[in-house]
Amino acid sequence: MNASRLFTYLSIWAGLWFAPLVWAVNMQLGQILPYADCRSQLHSSVIISFVGAALTSASGIASWSSPRRVGGEAAEQSNAHFGGIVSALSASVFTFALLMQGVAAVVLTGCEK
Amino acid sequence: MNRPATAPDTHDTDIARTRLTSALAKTWKTPPGFWGALTTVDHKIIGRRYIFTAFVFLALGGVLAALMRLQLAQPEARLIGPDRYNQIFTMHGANMMFLFAVPVMEAVAVYLVPLMVGTRNIAFPRLNAFSYWIYLAGGALLWTAFALDMGPDVGWFAYVPLSGPQYGAGKRADIWAQMITFTELSALAIAVELVVTIFKQRAPGMTLDRIPVFVWAMLVTSFLVIMAMPAVMIASTGLILDRLVGTHFYNPAEGGDVLLWQHLFWFFGHPEVYIIFLPAAGMVSTMIEPFARRPAFGYLGLVMALIATGILAFGLWVHHMFVAGLPRLGDSFFTASSMAIAVPAGIQMFCWLATLWDGRPVFKTPLLFIMGFIVTFVIGGLTGVMVASVPFDTQVHDTYFVVAHFHYVLIGGAVFPLLGAVHYWFPKLTGRMMSETLGRWSFWLIIVGFNATFFPMHILGLEGMPRRIYTYQPDLPWHGLNVFVSLSSIVLTIGFLLFFINVFRSARFGEVAPDNPWDAPTLEWATTSPPPSYNFPRIPVVGSLHPLWDDRDTLPVADGLRTDRRELIVTTLASAGPQAREASPRNSIWPLLAAVATTIMLIWSIFSPWAVVWGSIPIAVALIGWFWPKGTPEDES
Numbered sequence: 001m002n003a004s005r006l007f008t009y010l011s012i013w014a015g016l017w018f019a020p021l022v023w024a025v026n027m028q029l030g031q032i033l034p035y036a037d038c039r040s041q042l043h044s045s046v047i048i049s050f051v052g053a054a055l056t057s058a059s060g061i062a063s064w065s066s067p068r069r070v071g072g073e074a075a076e077q078s079n080a081h082f083g084g085i086v087s088a089l090s091a092s093v094f095t096f097a098l099l100m101q102g103v104a105a106v107v108l109t110g111c112e113k
Numbered sequence: 114m115n116r117p118a119t120a121p122d123t124h125d126t127d128i129a130r131t132r133l134t135s136a137l138a139k140t141w142k143t144p145p146g147f148w149g150a151l152t153t154v155d156h157k158i159i160g161r162r163y164i165f166t167a168f169v170f171l172a173l174g175g176v177l178a179a180l181m182r183l184q185l186a187q188p189e190a191r192l193i194g195p196d197r198y199n200q201i202f203t204m205h206g207a208n209m210m211f212l213f214a215v216p217v218m219e220a221v222a223v224y225l226v227p228l229m230v231g232t233r234n235i236a237f238p239r240l241n242a243f244s245y246w247i248y249l250a251g252g253a254l255l256w257t258a259f260a261l262d263m264g265p266d267v268g269w270f271a272y273v274p275l276s277g278p279q280y281g282a283g284k285r286a287d288i289w290a291q292m293i294t295f296t297e298l299s300a301l302a303i304a305v306e307l308v309v310t311i312f313k314q315r316a317p318g319m320t321l322d323r324i325p326v327f328v329w330a331m332l333v334t335s336f337l338v339i340m341a342m343p344a345v346m347i348a349s350t351g352l353i354l355d356r357l358v359g360t361h362f363y364n365p366a367e368g369g370d371v372l373l374w375q376h377l378f379w380f381f382g383h384p385e386v387y388i389i390f391l392p393a394a395g396m397v398s399t400m401i402e403p404f405a406r407r408p409a410f411g412y413l414g415l416v417m418a419l420i421a422t423g424i425l426a427f428g429l430w431v432h433h434m435f436v437a438g439l440p441r442l443g444d445s446f447f448t449a450s451s452m453a454i455a456v457p458a459g460i461q462m463f464c465w466l467a468t469l470w471d472g473r474p475v476f477k478t479p480l481l482f483i484m485g486f487i488v489t490f491v492i493g494g495l496t497g498v499m500v501a502s503v504p505f506d507t508q509v510h511d512t513y514f515v516v517a518h519f520h521y522v523l524i525g526g527a528v529f530p531l532l533g534a535v536h537y538w539f540p541k542l543t544g545r546m547m548s549e550t551l552g553r554w555s556f557w558l559i560i561v562g563f564n565a566t567f568f569p570m571h572i573l574g575l576e577g578m579p580r581r582i583y584t585y586q587p588d589l590p591w592h593g594l595n596v597f598v599s600l601s602s603i604v605l606t607i608g609f610l611l612f613f614i615n616v617f618r619s620a621r622f623g624e625v626a627p628d629n630p631w632d633a634p635t636l637e638w639a640t641t642s643p644p645p646s647y648n649f650p651r652i653p654v655v656g657s658l659h660p661l662w663d664d665r666d667t668l669p670v671a672d673g674l675r676t677d678r679r680e681l682i683v684t685t686l687a688s689a690g691p692q693a694r695e696a697s698p699r700n701s702i703w704p705l706l707a708a709v710a711t712t713i714m715l716i717w718s719i720f721s722p723w724a725v726v727w728g729s730i731p732i733a734v735a736l737i738g739w740f741w742p743k744g745t746p747e748d749e750s
Binding site: 034075081100 | 318320321322413414416417420421424425427428438439440441442443445446447448449450452453456457687688689690
């Protein structure tokens with residue numbers, strides 16, 4: 001598999017690996033950053049959550065648009081089409097979760113126990 | 114190995130059907146009698162055995178529930194003492210979660226997935242046999258301990274320090290912890306088998322977009338098992354080490370952490386809910402098609418919902434720990450994820466409703482249970498969104514509101530679809546239909562009894578009744594509702610009794626079922642009911658998501674497999690193109706012997722750490738026997 005083909009397949013499935021990865025990282029940061037946010041009032045949780053939402057949206061768009069670059073047999077195209085749509089839909093769910101986390105971080109300061 | 118030119122052709126190409134089926138039956142058969150029962154690796158026999166055992170545990174857990182309701186029917190009752198009551202509610206929870214809910218879902222998959230993907234046996238069939246024996250041993254350990262007044266009494270999540278060496282005297286907590294090892298071991302074994310079966314043994318042509326939704330659900334569930342269950346095995350092993358060897362994993366005085374237990378347990382415990390729910394959702398998506406008489410609406414949405422739910426399930430565990438004193442901002446991230454998971458659940462609901470809306474529904478018993486599931490699970494989901502909110506959860510934590518919520522989710526979300534599934538796939542397992550009349554009676558009794566039993570518990574919780582209390586004072590305002598709940602549980606019990614009567618009666622006297630009584634579209638109905646030992650005379654070739662609807666009379670098949678040895682087709686991961694012919698192991702006693710050796714080691718290790726050293730020797734011997742070449746044709750592979 002050459003680099004271009006590998007990139008195409010990574011893009012197709014981005015909504016199912018990159019979007020969950022961003023969300024998982026943000027979940028972990030959500031356990032670590034409140035202490036820093038409370039001390040410095042940087043609102044880093046807000047910024048990171050919304051940047052994460054932008055990234056997951058981008059991964060969804062990549063998943064949606066990449067299948068058309070796949071040639072080859074009908075079965076391969078069919079799998080790419082399926083993977084692209086499922087990944088794009090999945091990315092939208094993770095974008096929603098990240099947006100909700102961003103909104104929560106806007107409301108709270110990080111100091112509440 | 115090349116076949117000598119003079120050897121007879123043992124492939125299934127150009128062979129008459131009767132000769133083919135008789136040769137396959139000889140190769141794949143399980144010998145009759147006791148020895149055959151002990152050595153079989155047929156996924157259908159093991160699946161049936163698993164399902165039966167899990168329902169026995171359901172019945173036993175139900176008896177415990179009835180005892181609790183009897184005790185709580187009046188204030189200051191003296192029927193059950195506090196110590197026994199602690200054991201009973203712990204046994205009820207542990208039994209239902211670890212010995213019924215998870216195993217029964219995997220058991221249904223053990224039976225159905227190989228048939229649905231069009232193969233002749235599950236991957237690693239001896240591991241499958243081993244997993245059943247280990248599961249049985251874990252269940253026997255727990256119930257024997259209970260009978261000997263050694264049943265665990267620390268709640269189904271066994272929080273430390275209550276279960277630790279300081280407060281958990283005797284061996285009760287150790288029994289709980291080691292039961293976890295047994296059941297998780299068996300669950301992990303099945304998960305691995307299912308992943309390999311689904312990835313590599315699908316019928317030729319079954320591309321990703323032609324996989325039945327139930328099979329997708331089991332694939333996602335299997336990954337959840339593989340990723341979640343090691344957490345609780347680590348947790349319970351740490352607990353046993355603290356109790357037996359004197360380590361301090363959970364002892365803050367020596368640098369341990371009590372909250373570590375909660376994190377490890379719930380990192381498993383919340384995905385566990387979806388390990389139970391996702392197979393049920395897959396069953397509903399599969400069963401709804403023949404009864405709505407149209408393909409399920411939104412196949413892509415249904416698959417996406419299963420996968421997204423499976424991933425999001427790992428970001429919710431802290432919502433069980435909202436009162437543990439973590440930062441509120443961190444908690445709110447888990448609130449957000451807990452609410453976000455309602456989105457894929459909602460998508461599934463809308464897909465099922467749209468399927469029914471646009472179809473021509475036939476309200477047979479399985480569809481009645483699906484309707485009951487939709488209503489009940491939505492109520493459970495709504496209270497789930499409520500308890501995902503920190504301020505509300507703080508008020509109702511450890512009250513009967515939570516008891517009501519999770520019974521709505523687990524019984525409504527998993528048991529109702531499962532009961533529907535039993536009615537739906539019963540003809541496939543037994544060759545006989547279940548009684549519609551008894552089915553309808555049991556459905557209405559169960560749905561009415563369930564709601565009358567569990568809905569008032571929401572109110573009891575809001576009135577402040579804590580869970581896990583063995584009695585309450587007469588001046589508290591809980592008596593009336595508790596009487597009502599206990600009386601309602603009788604209706605629920607009668608409903609379940611009727612269900613069991615229907616199962617046993619129909620298995621013996623039920624109307625003989627045709628091969629495909631529901632005119633269903635998936636491959637398990639392409640073979641006889643019940644299926645032969647080899648599942649399919651020739652492996653089907655799949656050209657669509659609904660092969661039996663789209664190729665109703667002329668389902669294409671693949672040939673070229675040998676008939677004198679157990680052989681199946683291995684296909685490519687995504688496109689399911691034929692890749693190789695692979696041998697499937699024959700029957701063997703070694704999985705049982707390995708399970709016996711493992712059981713001895715695990716139970717012995719409750720009492721002595723040296724059991725791990727000496728007990729591993731028989732296990733090693735059993736494994737060597739397991740893998741030693743037996744001189745069968747399968748060894749050539």
